[in-house]
Amino acid sequence: DWLFTTPLLLLDIGLLAGASNRDILTLVGLDAFMIVTGLGATLMKIPVARFAFWTISTIAMLVLLYYLVAVFGDAVSGSDPDTVSTFNALRNIILVTWLIYPVAWLVGTEGLNLINLYGETLLFMILDITAKIGFG
Numbered sequence: 001d002w003l004f005t006t007p008l009l010l011l012d013i014g015l016l017a018g019a020s021n022r023d024i025l026t027l028v029g030l031d032a033f034m035i036v037t038g039l040g041a042t043l044m045k046i047p048v049a050r051f052a053f054w055t056i057s058t059i060a061m062l063v064l065l066y067y068l069v070a071v072f073g074d075a076v077s078g079s080d081p082d083t084v085s086t087f088n089a090l091r092n093i094i095l096v097t098w099l100i101y102p103v104a105w106l107v108g109t110e111g112l113n114l115i116n117l118y119g120e121t122l123l124f125m126i127l128d129i130t131a132k133i134g135f136g
Helices: 002-017 021-043 047-076 081-107 117-133
Strands: none
Touching: 002 021, 002 047, 002 081, 002 117, 021 047, 021 081, 047 081, 081 117
């Protein structure tokens, strides 16, 4: 579902910011790349490949978050105070929750197996609810 829901979140915040279509498509493309490489990390059987894909996905996420802050932040800067405030709140929800996802994968059963499947599932459920419903 992340290939459907997260581009919609980015589209919403991009439209709110008044970002260009090119900038929105760039961010959505980065998002899709991040998700597909994250899926690759989960599907890989060889640990080195698994962590390589996780690293690539995490780097893509960091670039995406930087782009969200820098480019979309610049686009919204000339807007009215209510729009800027709403943008900042939504951006911060994305920043905080999305930064936890790679950590959750890393400590979960797909990564270092530091928490069991039930804890991992609960963590991802809380993250999804916060990131998607909280954003909405």
